Amino acid sequence: MNTPIVTSRSVLITYPEVQAARGLLPSVLQHWIDRLGGDLSRICGYQLGLCRSDGTPTGKIDGKLLRPAFAFLCSAVAGGVPTDVVPAATAIELLHNASLIHDDIMDGDRERRHRPTVWAEFGIPSAILAGDALIALAFEVLVGSKNQATSDAVANLAKTLRLLARGQDSDLRFENTSIVGVDDCLAMMAGKTGALLGWACRSGVAYAAAPAVWLDRFEQFGTRLGVAFQLVDDVLGIWGDPQVTGKPVGSDLRGRKKSAPVVAALTAGTAASARLAGFYSGARGFTDKEVTLLTELVADAGGRNWALSEAERQLSAAWDLLDGLELEPTARRSLTTLTSDLITRRR
Numbered sequence: 001m002n003t004p005i006v007t008s009r010s011v012l013i014t015y016p017e018v019q020a021a022r023g024l025l026p027s028v029l030q031h032w033i034d035r036l037g038g039d040l041s042r043i044c045g046y047q048l049g050l051c052r053s054d055g056t057p058t059g060k061i062d063g064k065l066l067r068p069a070f071a072f073l074c075s076a077v078a079g080g081v082p083t084d085v086v087p088a089a090t091a092i093e094l095l096h097n098a099s100l101i102h103d104d105i106m107d108g109d110r111e112r113r114h115r116p117t118v119w120a121e122f123g124i125p126s127a128i129l130a131g132d133a134l135i136a137l138a139f140e141v142l143v144g145s146k147n148q149a150t151s152d153a154v155a156n157l158a159k160t161l162r163l164l165a166r167g168q169d170s171d172l173r174f175e176n177t178s179i180v181g182v183d184d185c186l187a188m189m190a191g192k193t194g195a196l197l198g199w200a201c202r203s204g205v206a207y208a209a210a211p212a213v214w215l216d217r218f219e220q221f222g223t224r225l226g227v228a229f230q231l232v233d234d235v236l237g238i239w240g241d242p243q244v245t246g247k248p249v250g251s252d253l254r255g256r257k258k259s260a261p262v263v264a265a266l267t268a269g270t271a272a273s274a275r276l277a278g279f280y281s282g283a284r285g286f287t288d289k290e291v292t293l294l295t296e297l298v299a300d301a302g303g304r305n306w307a308l309s310e311a312e313r314q315l316s317a318a319w320d321l322l323d324g325l326e327l328e329p330t331a332r333r334s335l336t337t338l339t340s341d342l343i344t345r346r347r
Contacts, residue, residue, distance in 0.1 A: 015338055017072035020082045021065040021089060026050065028090050029061065032137050039122075043130040047097050047118050062113050066229070066342075067092045067197055071204040073338065074218055076331035080208025087145035088153055088203035091138040095157070096196055098134035099164060101127050106172060107255065111248060135161065149206035152215065160199040167191025174258040178281075182306070185263045186227060193233075194226030201225075217321045224318035229342055231311040234259040235304055238295055250291035253298075256280050260310070265303030272300035311343050 033045050045051040049062025068089035075085040103109075104117040105127055111117060119127035142153050170188040174180045201222030205214045237252040237259055252259050258266075258280075265276055276297040279290070286294065298304060318339070327335075 015069060015073075015334060017076065017082075017334065017338075018065055018069045020072050021068040022061065024082060024086055025065065025068060025090060025093060026061045028086060029093065032090065032094070032141060036133055036137070039126065040130060040133050043118060043122050043126055044097075044134055046121065047101055047130060047134075048093075049113070053116075053121050063093075063097070065093065067096050067200040069338070070197060070222060070225075071200040071207075073331060073335045074201045074204030074222075075208040076204075077327040077335055078205040078208035078210035078214065079328055080204070080210075084147070085204055085207040087141050087147070088149075088200070088207055091141045091153070091157060092196065092200045092203070094134045094138040094141065095161070095164075098131040098138070099168075099196070101131035101134070103168065105131075106168070107257075109251065147207060148209065149203070152206050153203050156199055156202060156219070160195045163191040163195035165191075167193070167195065174263075175256065180258050180263050181267060182260070182264055182310075185258070185260050186310075189227045189230040189260070190223055193230035194223035197226035197229065198223035214325060217325070221318045221321045224314045224321070225339055225342075228311040228314035228318070228339075231260050231307045231314070232343055234261055235307050238262075238298060239304065250286075250288075250295065253291050253294045254286055261298050261303035261307045263303075264306035265298040265301035268301040268303070268306075270301050272297045276301060315339060315343050 029048055030045070030050055033041050033048065033050060035041075036044060042051060042053075042055040045055070046053050049058060049060060051057050071085050071089045071092060072082050075082070100112065101118045104112060105119045105124055109117055110120040115121075117127075118130055122130075138157065139154065142150060142157065145153075147153075167188050167190065170184070171192055174184070174188070198219040199222070202215050202219035205218045210218075234252070237257075238250070238261060242249050248254075253262075262276070262280075266273055266280070276294065279286070279294055279297075319336075
């Protein structure tokens with residue numbers, strides 16, 4: 001199977017819910033970032049794309065706003081309106097960016113979204129503080145919301161943060177573990193990526209006052225979808241266009257990252273798997289020519305095809321969770337199209 005992949009940002013920007021996020025969130029995010037004061041405001045604003053490193057406003061926000069978009073979409077399928085879910089959409093974007101800051105530090109990545117990462121620009125101590133500040137703001141946003149969904153949102157965001165930490169811990173341990181299976185990899189992604197999208201979907205229907213039984217099902221829907229999204233993201237991490245991904249060519253392979261395609265390739269039991277394992281067992285850096293060879297070995301061992309096939313399986317399982325629910329038809333069509341587009345992003 002050789003599923004095509006489309007550019008995520010160009011796909012997302014056409015959706016009303018993404019446009020709603022881009023219209024409603026910048027001023028709200030700026031308001032909360034301003035509450036930090038001093039350098040923390042500037043550093044956190046830089047991470048979100050609200051300002052440059054010197055504090056000059058950009059008049060826009062960076063990132064795909066994928067998680068807020070799903071909060072808005074899931075609210076819409078439950079009959080909600082965008083303004084009601086703004087607190088949850090704001091909180092999830094703050095927490096997502098906190099995780100990116102910390103993730104970049106742990107991975108040693110110096111570039112994201114075509115510019116220096118926060119730690120590369122401001123130093124590790126300031127970056128750690130900025131990530132912590134964004135987490136604190138996420139909870140403060142929710143607590144300040146006078147909505148009946150607040151209690152559920154706060155409790156489950158705390159759970160999400162725990163799952164996120166556990167997923168990141170697994171990701172770090174994989175670097176020093178010789179044997180990692182695909183099930184281990186999927187469990188890690190469910191925490192590191194799936195939990196955030198799961199909370200976004202859950203909070204969307206919660207703020208729309210959906211029936212209680214919907215909340216867990218939408219959370220599981222989002223978690224499955226998050227795993228599918230991460231699988232495609234891992235493929236882009238190897239075969240994606242740097243002009244789209246915002247990361248240097250072969251950065252995952254150069255860092256010997258055990259992303260999903262690599263894990264699938266290493267455990268495939270082929271000649272290409274053995275050659276790939278030999279490279280990954282070393283410690284020296286890779287040349288550009290070796291990175292090209294590693295890319296070919298992962299594909300030859302079936303890593304790329306497995307990741308894309310599993311992404312489609314996760315997407316199908318996600319939709320099975322929503323069978324039988326009476327969803328608003330127009331919003332459901334948008335949700336269906338967006339989820340499909342995310343799994344067929346081009347490199």
